[in-house]
Amino acid sequence: MSHRDLIRREFARQAGTFEDSRLNDAFTRHLDRLVDFAAPTADDVCLDVACGTGMVARALAGRARHVTALDLTPEMLATGKASADAAHLRNVVFQEGDAARLPFVGGSFSLVVTRFSMHQVTEPETVLAEMVRVCRPGGRLVVADLVRTPGLRGDPDRMERLRDPSHGAMRTVAEIEQAMVVAGAALVASEVFEVERPLRVWLDQSRTPADVGAGIEAELRAELDGGEPTGMRPLLVDGELWFTQTWSHITARAV
Numbered sequence: 001m002s003h004r005d006l007i008r009r010e011f012a013r014q015a016g017t018f019e020d021s022r023l024n025d026a027f028t029r030h031l032d033r034l035v036d037f038a039a040p041t042a043d044d045v046c047l048d049v050a051c052g053t054g055m056v057a058r059a060l061a062g063r064a065r066h067v068t069a070l071d072l073t074p075e076m077l078a079t080g081k082a083s084a085d086a087a088h089l090r091n092v093v094f095q096e097g098d099a100a101r102l103p104f105v106g107g108s109f110s111l112v113v114t115r116f117s118m119h120q121v122t123e124p125e126t127v128l129a130e131m132v133r134v135c136r137p138g139g140r141l142v143v144a145d146l147v148r149t150p151g152l153r154g155d156p157d158r159m160e161r162l163r164d165p166s167h168g169a170m171r172t173v174a175e176i177e178q179a180m181v182v183a184g185a186a187l188v189a190s191e192v193f194e195v196e197r198p199l200r201v202w203l204d205q206s207r208t209p210a211d212v213g214a215g216i217e218a219e220l221r222a223e224l225d226g227g228e229p230t231g232m233r234p235l236l237v238d239g240e241l242w243f244t245q246t247w248s249h250i251t252a253r254a255v
């Protein structure tokens with residue numbers, strides 16, 4: 001199975017959970033923060049690359065002129081379009097396509113964003129080059145993602161892949177910034193922050209098989225008891241098992 005087929009298979013299964021408020025806290029908790037960071041204006045014509053259900057696209061739509069939301073997985077797009085219809089949004093278009101081959105002419109957009117895609121796609125450098133190409137000179141690019149903490153002991157990508165086999169590899173902030181510069185962007189600002197998440201909700205959102213989830217939980221509990229580091233930085237919150245991710249927002253200008 002190709003990596004793109006694996007992505008379509010996993011996200012076809014996850015489409016419903018992205019819009020389930022009991023399970024999608026990680027996608028909504030810092031959404032306003034990201035939109036404020038992207039700072040859309042009423043004149044902006046935006047693109048959300050690997051949009052999933054278009055959560056970011058729909059949030060931008062309230063403050064921008066128009067948003068195109070592109071993703072590889074038809075079920076994610078259909079779920080997002082249904083939510084946009086229900087919210088009576090009139091300035092969002094959902095389009096199936098590949099982030100590594102964007103079906104737009106150069107300079108089409110003034111604000112190009114992507115969230116939680118860099119760790120997912122097989123060719124992040126190609127995706128960034130495409131994002132820069134379709135952004136007009138002087139326009140803004142925003143990349144938001146999970147990032148790897150330099151020097152962290154353990155292999156969080158291994159745990160992430162057990163949970164969702166379509167997970168690729170997290171980069172460090174410096175690696176993403178460097179790739180954005182190589183793609184033709186001039187860095188403007190970045191922010192990095194820690195996000196603590198309940199393990200059970202994380203596993204339920206991805207619909208991870210129970211036996212695999214139990215294995216992940218056992219490794220995190222073993223780490224808490226002094227065992228091998230998993231890279232997940234587990235903690236107990238009111239007796240419940242949680243873990244820690246590092247997220248980043250990076251913005252740059254297309255030159």
Ligand SMILES: C[S@@+](CC[C@H](N)C(=O)[O-])C[C@H]1O[C@@H](n2cnc3c(N)ncnc32)[C@H](O)[C@@H]1O
Pocket residue numbers: 007008011027049050051052053054055056070071072073076097098099100114115116117120121
């Ligand atoms: C973790 S989800 C994030 C969705 C959304 N960006 C958000 O933050 O709510 C990753 C998404 O990337 C999409 N994706 C992965 N590779 C892609 C590619 N090459 N082109 C377009 N979409 C892709 C998947 O279909 C999935 O919807």
